[in-house]
Amino acid sequence: MRSKTLNSILLIVVLCMAAFGVAAQDQISITVAGWSSNPAEDAALQARLDAFMAENPNVSVAFVPSSDHTVTMQTAFASGEYPQVFYVDSSRLPDWVEAGVVAVGEDEIENPEGLYPDLLDIFTLDGVTYCPAKDFSTMALQYNKDLFDAAGLEYPNADWTWDDLRAAAEALTDADAGVIGLVTPPNFERWLPFLYQAGGDLFDEDGNLALDSDAGRAALEFYVGFSTDGIGGTPSSVDSGWGGEAFGLGRAAMAMEGNWVIQFLLDNYPDLNWGVTELPAGEAGEATMAFTVCYGVAANIEGAEAEAAWDVVNFLTNDEGALSVAESSFGPMPTRISAAEAYIESWESRTEGANVDAQDFNAFIAGSEYSHRWQLPVGYGPFVDAFNAGLEQAFTGSITVDDMIFEVTLVAEEIQGG
Amino acid sequence: MATTAMTRSAPAETAGGGGGGLGRRLLTIFGLSFLILFALIQTVPFVLTISNSFKCLPGTRQAPEAFIPSQLNFIDCRTASGASIPLEDSVSGLTFKPSMEGYDEVLGTYPFPSWFANTVIYAVFVTVLRLAFDSLAGYALARMDFPGRRIMFFVVLGTLMIPAVVLIIPRFIILREIGILNTYQGLIFALAADAFGVFLMKQFFESIPTEIEEAAQVDGANRFTMFFRIVLPMATPALTALTIFSFQGTWNNFMDALIIVGGKADLWNLPLGMAQLRGQFGETLEWNTFLAGAVFTTIPMAILFFVFQRYFVEGVSYSGLKG
Numbered sequence: 074m075r076s077k078t079l080n081s082i083l084l085i086v087v088l089c090m091a092a093f094g095v096a097a098q099d100q101i102s103i104t105v106a107g108w109s110s111n112p113a114e115d116a117a118l119q120a121r122l123d124a125f126m127a128e129n130p131n132v133s134v135a136f137v138p139s140s141d142h143t144v145t146m147q148t149a150f151a152s153g154e155y156p157q158v159f160y161v162d163s164s165r166l167p168d169w170v171e172a173g174v175v176a177v178g179e180d181e182i183e184n185p186e187g188l189y190p191d192l193l194d195i196f197t198l199d200g201v202t203y204c205p206a207k208d209f210s211t212m213a214l215q216y217n218k219d220l221f222d223a224a225g226l227e228y229p230n231a232d233w234t235w236d237d238l239r240a241a242a243e244a245l246t247d248a249d250a251g252v253i254g255l256v257t258p259p260n261f262e263r264w265l266p267f268l269y270q271a272g273g274d275l276f277d278e279d280g281n282l283a284l285d286s287d288a289g290r291a292a293l294e295f296y297v298g299f300s301t302d303g304i305g306g307t308p309s310s311v312d313s314g315w316g317g318e319a320f321g322l323g324r325a326a327m328a329m330e331g332n333w334v335i336q337f338l339l340d341n342y343p344d345l346n347w348g349v350t351e352l353p354a355g356e357a358g359e360a361t362m363a364f365t366v367c368y369g370v371a372a373n374i375e376g377a378e379a380e381a382a383w384d385v386v387n388f389l390t391n392d393e394g395a396l397s398v399a400e401s402s403f404g405p406m407p408t409r410i411s412a413a414e415a416y417i418e419s420w421e422s423r424t425e426g427a428n429v430d431a432q433d434f435n436a437f438i439a440g441s442e443y444s445h446r447w448q449l450p451v452g453y454g455p456f457v458d459a460f461n462a463g464l465e466q467a468f469t470g471s472i473t474v475d476d477m478i479f480e481v482t483l484v485a486e487e488i489q490g491g
Numbered sequence: 492m493a494t495t496a497m498t499r500s501a502p503a504e505t506a507g508g509g510g511g512g513l514g515r516r517l518l519t520i521f522g523l524s525f526l527i528l529f530a531l532i533q534t535v536p537f538v539l540t541i542s543n544s545f546k547c548l549p550g551t552r553q554a555p556e557a558f559i560p561s562q563l564n565f566i567d568c569r570t571a572s573g574a575s576i577p578l579e580d581s582v583s584g585l586t587f588k589p590s591m592e593g594y595d596e597v598l599g600t601y602p603f604p605s606w607f608a609n610t611v612i613y614a615v616f617v618t619v620l621r622l623a624f625d626s627l628a629g630y631a632l633a634r635m636d637f638p639g640r641r642i643m644f645f646v647v648l649g650t651l652m653i654p655a656v657v658l659i660i661p662r663f664i665i666l667r668e669i670g671i672l673n674t675y676q677g678l679i680f681a682l683a684a685d686a687f688g689v690f691l692m693k694q695f696f697e698s699i700p701t702e703i704e705e706a707a708q709v710d711g712a713n714r715f716t717m718f719f720r721i722v723l724p725m726a727t728p729a730l731t732a733l734t735i736f737s738f739q740g741t742w743n744n745f746m747d748a749l750i751i752v753g754g755k756a757d758l759w760n761l762p763l764g765m766a767q768l769r770g771q772f773g774e775t776l777e778w779n780t781f782l783a784g785a786v787f788t789t790i791p792m793a794i795l796f797f798v799f800q801r802y803f804v805e806g807v808s809y810s811g812l813k814g
Contacts, residue, residue: 074699110765110775111662111775111777112600112601115600116600137755137756138756138767139753139756139767140749140763140764140766140767140769141749141753141766144753145753145754148750148753148754149754150664151663151667152667152672154753314774315774317774317775318552318774321552322552322553333774333775336775337774337775339574339575340548340549340575340777341548341549341551341552341553341575342549342552342553343549343574343575343577343578344549344574344577344579347501422572423572423573423574424574425572425574426570426572426574460794
């Protein structure tokens, strides 16, 4: 009798131990899907993931970059099997939340107060916060010091107004040398800061497109004016692929690009003598755009797996994670205020001997104070296409700003009605 | 190709034997200069690809036209602190100092060797399977009389009329249901037979006189013996053409690879990898790295072409019977 009881107790103990042993060795593997911006950044991310795995031996994390993240993810969503962690571009968030693939991050994000409020806001929809930003870029004004010196002009500064920008572009344009004053890409998101600077907004309180307003018209007239008056133009008007290239080649005296332009210019145009300042202010003050992605967690996982996924995300985006972004960044800024100084310092050491002052990059950080989100409601893809096509036509003068506003408003109404 | 055209026109020229006069000579000069111009148009991009793959980044952006290496030893593109060296230190006029930065980057930073191996695997398997399936199907459609043969042929031919883009989603769904998305066999299976190859082989087999097979039948050969021992060896030109088309098509296949194995990075082939080198937004592309990858991607195709070029030319003059 006794031995039987003892045996069964022993058996239970052994079974429990076995179960625990299995649980302890249970490996969770997490895939982080995103894209590769440059090898240096990939290496830094990998180092960070290695550090995580050293601290959490039961979790293995792999970063899988894709050449076309959006398409790859849509495919994975369709197949029902998708990575536990994936980059979510701010402009994609509404679509992907609607598709039900992004988990809610309200109670999971570590120390949300430490993030720039704007960034937390961008990944909040209808009061629900989904994910912490990975890093971010804001638009600022780059200027070619040599061209400014040659024209005998003062360098741009943070107090500049629209009029200053226009006057400088006019003075810097040299048609014979093939130099334009300001490169103005025909892209909706590049124009948006001017709308906000003019005091306008994209939508009114009822969610209707509000471009047909004085501010909307003024901002469009101003932006289109650079092309129609011949003191600015698209990148392709000066045989370049994008604004950064036009600026690097010295064919545009000023450009409005984000942080991604820094490493690009340093790598490809080491001789360029350039500076950065904040975008000019409009009637209603300062405004710029924030371009950012977050680490989304898959909505189809739960339990230990979900916990591990959030651990990885927080490890990458907490104070320490932000510092590692600051130290290894090829451009985009850390998302926590605590790491802003480290960001500038790391550039200080990496721009030694270069013809740019790393202190200028504070202009990008300053932009976080008055940045707007790059995000549209679900289904607004056709509207952006129509707007960009309209901009191209307005630049050549084949349609007026009023025509353009009328046309894109029609497209927006169709989207809202449908 | 240009060389064969030139050597062929040469005898024609001498055969004229002085009876031509000025007009004829002008025509020759005009023809030659046209050929030279065309050859230049074909080769200049290739030369620039190779030269720019050996440049430092500032050179690729600011002096892409420099194509003459000024020395044989490689320079370092970066200073000790990792900054790019100025343009004048690596390029002057049309000459440039070569560097290995692009190649180091491709082979060191990216899993290029594994992309290469995958591409070889896909291309070899797909080509072998296509040769087998397409020639068997083509022979059946050309020689065997079975009910529904014409309809079947038109169905096969009909798939050629459908734009490939239309098939992407159904193909994706089918492979997902079978459960072979993101596997080697998924991509190989999906490309293992193609209507173009079946059509090509059928047309070729029909051009072979039936007398040969009838003679073999008299000697007691069955269908399979006839096919493998007699017809297939005679079909070398068509099989060669099919080999080249399939190998090259699979080697350069981006779309199917993206849809079928795009989700798993260790199954990527070279075109997918090259897109990865391009970067997410394509703007901050590192040209020397990208072009170094392009050179690696091109070399095997170039070798394949030069090896098989002979067969192309020979294949024009095949014949089974005299008269």
